[in-house]
Amino acid sequence: MTLREIQKILDAELICCEEGLDLEITAAGGSDLMSDVLAFGQPGILLMTGLTNSQSVRTADIIDAKAILYVRGKKPDEGGIALAKDKGIPILSTKHMMYAACGLLFQAGLPGVGRHRDDGR
Amino acid sequence: MFCDDGLSQHFQIRGKDFSRAGRVSTTIKEILQEVGIDPIIIRRAAIACYEAEMNVVMYAQRADLILNLTPDEMTIRIEDEGPGIEDIDKAMQEGFSTATDEMREMGFGAGMGLPNINRNADTFWIGSILGKGTVLIITFNLKQAGRT
Numbered sequence: 001m002t003l004r005e006i007q008k009i010l011d012a013e014l015i016c017c018e019e020g021l022d023l024e025i026t027a028a029g030g031s032d033l034m035s036d037v038l039a040f041g042q043p044g045i046l047l048m049t050g051l052t053n054s055q056s057v058r059t060a061d062i063i064d065a066k067a068i069l070y071v072r073g074k075k076p077d078e079g080g081i082a083l084a085k086d087k088g089i090p091i092l093s094t095k096h097m098m099y100a101a102c103g104l105l106f107q108a109g110l111p112g113v114g115r116h117r118d119d120g121r
Numbered sequence: 122m123f124c125d126d127g128l129s130q131h132f133q134i135r136g137k138d139f140s141r142a143g144r145v146s147t148t149i150k151e152i153l154q155e156v157g158i159d160p161i162i163i164r165r166a167a168i169a170c171y172e173a174e175m176n177v178v179m180y181a182q183r184a185d186l187i188l189n190l191t192p193d194e195m196t197i198r199i200e201d202e203g204p205g206i207e208d209i210d211k212a213m214q215e216g217f218s219t220a221t222d223e224m225r226e227m228g229f230g231a232g233m234g235l236p237n238i239n240r241n242a243d244t245f246w247i248g249s250i251l252g253k254g255t256v257l258i259i260t261f262n263l264k265q266a267g268r269t
Contacts, residue, residue: 034228038168039237051228058143059228062150062167064160079140 001025001110003067003090006046009108010094010101012069016081020090023066029113030071030102034059041065042113048101054079061087071098127191128156134177134184136203139227142178146171149188149197156190162261165241166195169259172234173199179224180204181254195261205251213239213247 004021007014014021030048031037034055037047043064049056050071057080060068067090070076075093076084084091094101106112130152132145150167158166170186177184181203189196206212213235220230239245242259249255 032228033231035231035233035237037228038172039233039240043164049228053227054140055143055228058147058171062143062146062164062171064164 001108003046003092005108006069006105006110007092009104010069010092010096012092012094015070015075015091015093016085017088017090020067020088023090025066025110027111027113028069028102028105030098032098037063040113045113046105046110048098050074050098052076052080054083056080057083057087057089057091060084060089065089067092069094069101071096071101127189128152129190130188132186132188134174134181134186134199134201136178136180136182136184136201138178142175142227143171145186146174152188153190153195158190158195158263162195162263166197166259166261169238169241170197172238173197173257173259175227175229176234176255177201177203179220179227179229184254191263193262193264195263197257197259199255199257199259201254201256203254205253206247206249206255207251209247209249 003023025046028046029041032049032051037059041063045065046067047060047065048069052074070093073095134145149170153163181201184199184201187198211217215236216232218230218232224230243262244260246258
């Protein structure tokens, strides 16, 4: 589904990079722990998080996430927004809590990232 | 600096500088994209580099990072001035961490850093002297295909 559809499903506010709203998103992953995102995130995902410092945006860039969704009505700090604009990473913010946001997207057909592989890859 | 047989570049990482944390890794990722390295390898290198950079920011006073690129191999060497690691075997275990609350609030310190560097690298060497610092040497085979 597109980021625009995700925005509609979650009644989310667009924080930056409107030009990315038509990006196709094929999977999502949610965590406040960037260590986990770096270990288990996959390229092209929508990163869902409640962590608002600039490390959330930097982590998204490092793992080649396509977009970021902040839950619980949170928004990234100024440094994070500046970095997202620089990298062209669209940012959405929804008032839904993490569990509900994930549930709504999953229900709409957006899968999560694959299970943790025991072979460490 | 570009030369005939590759590229070598030096970066400095400042400890405890959380506002700038990750900038070196972002810069290295941009360099690798400019050079035209395979995107899968770039992603693995960026993740390893970022984990290492965050370790320096969280635990050490400072570090020198040297990126060396040849047509066959990429090497990232990080040498920090810091407390060193008391038990490297323990530090290599997923979930083992000595992180503070401040580090955890940054979204890090879950004990995933070194194992994740190891997972993404083709070879990984770590050495540490207590009270002096830690050296990481991370390499990526640029001729290898098929890894994801």
